[in-house]
Amino acid sequence: SAGKNIGVNPLPVATIALSDNSGTNTYDGILCVGDVAILIANGGINYLWNTAEKSREIEVSKAGDYSVTVIDINACTHFAQITIEVKEIPSLNAGPDDEICGTAYELQASINSGIGQWSSPSGNKLRFIPDINSERAMVNTDSYESFTLIWSSVDSYCPASDELTLTFVEPPVAFAGEDQQLNGRFETTLEAETPSIGVGSWSLLSGYGIPDDLQAAQTRVTQLDKGTNLFVWEVQNGICSASDTVALMVSDFFIPQVITPNGDGKNDFFIIDDLETHAPASLLIYNRWGNPVYSSSNYQNNWEGISDKGDKLAGDTYFYALQYANGKVFKGFIVIKR
Incomplete structure (x- = not known):
């Protein structure tokens, strides 16, 4: 085969x-x-x-x-x-973006497995306490600026990361000025310190008064009430604010009701407290029948019971009208005792 x-x-x-x-x-x-x-x-x-x-x-x-x-x-x-x-990829969250008034912030990260780690392109401008692996680390800086922080898994086969932005804002300083004692004066100047950062504004806390410019650190205030008037100077810088309070205390000024012009150096003159702060002030003196006996358009605390004619006025009760430069008028009586 x-x-x-x-x-x-x-x-x-x-x-x-x-x-x-x-x-x-x-x-x-x-x-x-x-x-x-x-x-x-x-x-x-x-x-x-x-x-x-x-x-x-x-x-x-x-x-x-x-x-x-x-x-x-x-x-x-x-x-x-x-x-x-x-x-599986780790589930992690760096926390919300935030603005911070100051230089310290507690982080709010999370990670469901493994170890997380903080990092930042800004390098050594940030400090993490106790360490860079803490989800609730306190982050500190010496710089007022915005930082990007990255929260990453470091021991997982499948890498994951999340980031947030923190903006650190410098707190301003507010000083409203020294308290003021005003004797019979119903206006003055608010004297706050001009802030180096931020914008300031005045507001009334109690009492009364009208500032000329609510945004000016130094500004005139008028129409104060008798007693204590409290004003707040608040400085705002972004989310940060600071405030201080100043007291403007208006007391009744003293107008004497008796003068004794006898040359002994005591009560010889009709003297008005703080008159110079209201200058020029006008003074008109009347007798009991309403006849003017003395007048001055720029009174200097120098009336000693002498008439406009140069005569010594008799001991008696007289009446006065005192008008400040701002138009405020005070009326009352004055007794001459010789």
């Missing part, structure tokens, strides 16, 4: 190449949730995956064993398998 030759074809060599850029190590078959890997079969001309796909390359994102049957030109087959692992 004639012999028959039988040919034996070698089996194809099936391999699976992996392409993944996920996690801290690439091409290792370990993915982070949401990432994909590309599996590439080699060694044949036709391919059949256990996912029922028949292309040479497939994309996968789920954990599991992936196998492929490789078929060569001679219809010979071979098998290859690869395992894909999927890891």
Whole structure:
């Protein structure tokens, strides 16, 4: 009988190449949730995956064993398998953006697994107490500016980070000036310190008075009430504010009711307290019948019971009308005793 030759074809060599850029190590078959890997079969001309796909390359994102049957030109087959692992990405939050009045802030980060770490492009301008791994670290700075802080996972295969912006605002200083004692004066000058930062404004806390300019540190105030008038000087710089209070205390000024012009140096003159602060003040003296006996358009606390004619007025009760430069008028009586 004639012999028959039988040919034996070698089996194809099936391999699976992996392409993944996920996690801290690439091409290792370990993915982070949401990432994909590309599996590439080699060694044949036709391919059949256990996912029922028949292309040479497939994309996968789920954990599991992936196998492929490789078929060569001679219809010979071979098998290859690869395992894909999927890891969770840590859930973390750096906390809300915030503005801070001052130079210290307690951070409010969170992380559901592993260790977090703070960092900032600003480098050593920030200090973290007790350390950079504390979710509730106190962050301190010497600079009034905005900083970006990054909260990152440091021990997870799948990296994650979140960031926030903190703006540190310099607190202003407010000084409303020294308290003032005003004897019979119903106006004065508010004398706050002009702030080096921020914008100031006046407001009335109690009493009464009308400042000329509510935004001026130094400004005239009029129509004060008798007693204590309290004004607040508040300085605002962004979210920061400071305030101080000044008391303007208006007391009744003293107008004597008796003068004794006998040359002994005691009560010789009709003297009005703080007259110079209301100058020029006019004074008119009348006798009991309403006839003027003395007048001055710029009184100098120098009337000693002498009439406009230069005569000594008799001991008696007289009446006066005193008008300040601001138009305020005071009326009363004065007794001359000789």
